[in-house]
Amino acid sequence: MGKNNLYRSYHPFKKSRPKHPLEDQRITMVQKLISDKNINSIINLSDTNESIPAEFKCYKNMLDNAHILFTNKGYNYDVFYYISGSDEFSNLIRRIINFILEPSNKTPFLIHCRIGTDRTGIIIAILAAFMGAEWKDIVIDYQKSNNLGIGEYRDEKLIEYAFKEMLGANFRDKNLEKLITDYFKNRLNLNNDKLQKLKDKLS
Template identity: 35%
Template sequence: MHYKIKNNQVEFVFPVKRESLYLKGTFTNWQVDEAFRFENRKNGCQLIKKIDEVNKIGNSGFIEYVIWDDDVQAPVEIAPLQTGHYFNNQSNGGFNQLLFLNPPSQRQLQEISKASEQSFLIKNQIEQFASNSELANFRAVTGGQLKPGGLYRSYHPVTPSRSHHAELKTIEPLRQAAAMSLIEEHRIQSVVNLSDSEQVLVHAMASAPDSYYKRCWQHGHVYSVPVAYETVYFMSDCNQALNNDELGFQDGIRGLIRAIACSQGPYLVHCRLGSDRTGVMCAFLQLMAGASKQQIADNYLMTNQLGIGEYRSFRLLERALTAALGEACFSDGIDATTIYMKRLDISDKLIKQARTNLFS
């Protein structure tokens, strides 16, 4: 480890003097930031930051970082790697170091190591998938009072997400085709699209071939509720949008409830991967229905079988929902979501209608 924690600070040290070293990680959105530049000291380099300045977890569920050499535009190689202290860097196939605010147990380190290994999994042959549903990340959302066959989630059925990935580009069209086929098979009536603004959706649909999804859109049954990955995970305690053509988290919830209340099921919720934005919004609906924490976790973690060289920890979802709804949301989701929606001035009429449409 290249850090130690004392009181409310983290001290990072590196045993070599260099002018070009930075700490780069989840807390800098993986950008070089002058506020995270190492300073030369007698025995090497040092950087001291407050815990609050670095306390932002990554896909592993823990704080992730690299020591970055800006002169060579690459992370400094850290060896030897300690089991459970590193995770897949999903942008370059290398490793990120993990920062633990509390000492991890051996069991926890083994779980992290196993998850990191899983995160490198690439499936690029149709035979590697147990079903079209697994290929398309398509599944029913269940738990609590949710109607059987009333709510589904999936990969984006129109826009490819991994078409430029050398190992995935050939299977991507098959993934879109599978998603489209399943939408029609389950006779989806209304779609909540979390990735595309109205403008983007209009442009995409104008050139898209005829499909069941396009016909849903033409009949006004595809609802644009665009939110960002960062918004649902790290900005769920406010209503600030990450980008100009997106919604803040609270407006995203308003749009989700309005879409469901004003349309008929079965419903489909999707973003690009059907993982993050879809995962958080579907978990909110599961909490509304009184689903258990285990049911929510099981549904969310199924995306890790997608085989795209990525991984998501349930800790991400847990942090997002507790930040928005409070620490008790998993023990009484119905009450927590009701209080939250009322705080957002969502009318009793809309809440009641959304529940009627979703619940048994």
């Protein structure tokens, strides 16, 4: 995956751990990331279209220009981890990819949910696999959320279970990039032209 084209983060203005002493710092860091990296398009996995704080102008500007995808609150953790082989999940992946492919939605992209770990972690992992990342590197990136400072831990088995549901029990013994590409073709009905455009955009 190309450098500086895709990021994941904590929610940029909603507090998930309001009593935690580092919560304000986490929110500030995400807002600084959006500003410093000139984020142009956002995929919000936790909300419907919502009221944006007036002082957070860059997020509001992206919303006004249709550069934010809200996937709504209907997708819970079970969809991402335990029923990722379902049509419900594949339809979500299709929506996300079509949003990325939309020419008006420019890089860099930011994907976030509430804490940027579960829903966001799985989507980032799928895109990384499509771009040719090795499994060990995907797991390392996924588990970086364990350093968030909120006292929660995500085991490798969670992400492995999600990929098994999507790709089959023996996915680690096969070419992961090809498996994801075939999944995109067969489950999402994405043709070679769209897949190449997706690679080019994220490269």
